[in-house]
Amino acid sequence: MNQLTSSASRVAATGEGIGLDELLLAGRNHAMPLEALRYDVTPAGLHYLLTHYDIPFVDEATFRLHVEGRRSFDLDMDDVRSRPRVSRPVTFECAGNGRARFQPRPVSQPWLDGAVGTAEWAGTPLAPLLREVGFDESSVDVVFTGCDHGMEYGSEQDYARALPLADALGDDVLLAYEMNGQPLLPQHGAPLRVVVPGWYGMTQVKWLRDIRIVDTTFAGFYNATAYRLKQHVDDVGEPVTRIAPRALMVPPGFPDFMTRTRVVDRGDHVLTGKAWSGWAPVRRVQLSADGGATWWDAELDPPASRWAWQGWRSPWTPESPGTYALCVRADDEAGNQQPTDQSWNRQGLSNTSVQRVEVVVR
């Protein structure tokens, strides 16, 4: 079964194009087209999407959520919906966003910039449920298991991710059954998923079937092996957790179909976009029109909500024709900022190198 055992992911050779394995992933998992940064809430189907295995079909009629701590119980969707309901806009981003821009490129889902989106998530707070099943001082992690099933490094598993108990008890953590005022779409985890605001996408377990409070640090694949910042395959590495700050702009002008180069008319423009950080509110967004040599500050829109991206805007008036490299970067109130150089790692995670949009002014 050699063709199954995708072992530790490969790093592409210099100049090596995207292979069939990466293209198979890229065709399934889709980014948000950057012009959709205009929307405060991303419309259905434009939100980024990453699915490790297949999208499972979960029959709501027979669905039960198992919750286990010192006690345990099962809930059906009527039970879940009868609990207190809250709704909030939350920005999600894949931890691998930017992976395909790393040099050299770690071979996996080849994201460029757009693995992000913001939805209005509605559901019931998690913390009261955890208190109902009970925990004590020896409790460490909460393990969330989905119905999505596949193979990793030769080992068969359902997708499972643990969150430290203290984080799972956060006021803003939800079990969500609605997205943008509609029942969850199949690909976004129907009928029920976790929403942990501020954390990268691997935390937001979809098709959730099991919640378990455990007394030892969870050693499952997606905590112990994947989603860790490593330089070498056998490093233990640090886990990625919260979303590092990033700003993205709506590419101005219009594109050439094949090259995707942007054409912009000389004169007055307003550059716009969004910025976010899972660590602290956005403090500043800066723009450059010369590839990062010089920067100016954009104006921030009033924040709409702690966990949703924040709008920004800035006038830009290119006076002379030619090629410009527009860049944007954000930093947050905790002092985190986007790096000037890539901070390369073996799994291609959290590449928040600044966005660069080449435009031709005519």
Add this chain to the structure above:
Amino acid sequence: MNQLTSSASRVAATGEGIGLDELLLAGRNHAMPLEALRYDVTPAGLHYLLTHYDIPFVDEATFRLHVEGRRSFDLDMDDVRSRPRVSRPVTFECAGNGRARFQPRPVSQPWLDGAVGTAEWAGTPLAPLLREVGFDESSVDVVFTGCDHGMEYGSEQDYARALPLADALGDDVLLAYEMNGQPLLPQHGAPLRVVVPGWYGMTQVKWLRDIRIVDTTFAGFYNATAYRLKQHVDDVGEPVTRIAPRALMVPPGFPDFMTRTRVVDRGDHVLTGKAWSGWAPVRRVQLSADGGATWWDAELDPPASRWAWQGWRSPWTPESPGTYALCVRADDEAGNQQPTDQSWNRQGLSNTSVQRVEVVVR
């Protein structure tokens, strides 16, 4: 402006991986994950999506559709919605579906198999509108122009496609403003698009702003240059029109994350999927478990509608462990069939070579 002038598309060298230009397209345009073949109507966000330029934002409040023949008038969306309403399920497929499986690979949007989807489209029939603006024996084409704007081979344009008048007058052609019971999503052409059942996706003009009956064959880029079956760049080529027959299966079992190879347990399975043709009803679907050496007939579900794909199913019982290459193919009542060998063309169109799913039976 050399970086703009994407001229005639390139053909990749032998073994050349997907480049940044193709990846930029692949990240925006997304295929339907093949497990979604289980749905008769594809849920929002799982339907394939191809956008040549940016997704435009069209303000419905100021939107006007211009319609011109012997007379002309403008309609707002209230006018459009006050006209007779019909609703029907229609399967769409991109003419470039399968392009990245051609050897050598024409460089453009690198579709594998999944550039397909079926939606319930609702709107108003087009033919009465064409009769209201009027035409006569000298009328040839109906030109549909969208609001999506970009550059092709150095020439700036709004996306525009013509349909022969006789086809535009077909009973089943719609101006659609709803998809799956909801207002059109931005990426599917809000507020109004064309739906021409049986034709490839380039015909289904989104963000429709202008309909014009003309007396000469339309010579716009997307009729005269693109979407034509050519062997060499300067061939005139034949236009692609209706959808050639194809069957696809839901890949059985579950995948390895990175290789996407499928794992299947020994024993009884039921293979399922969909088949369709824009030329005539599906006549037969056949399956192979040995890479196409031998074939057996699948059972066809009753057709749901002339223009929507048709379900099929077949038991399959692999007795011994090992690797199997599952294949499926369809033919239609007009005698069209999926080719055994690829029918290569320069733009990578209509590659209906049979789907091949490698599975490891354990």
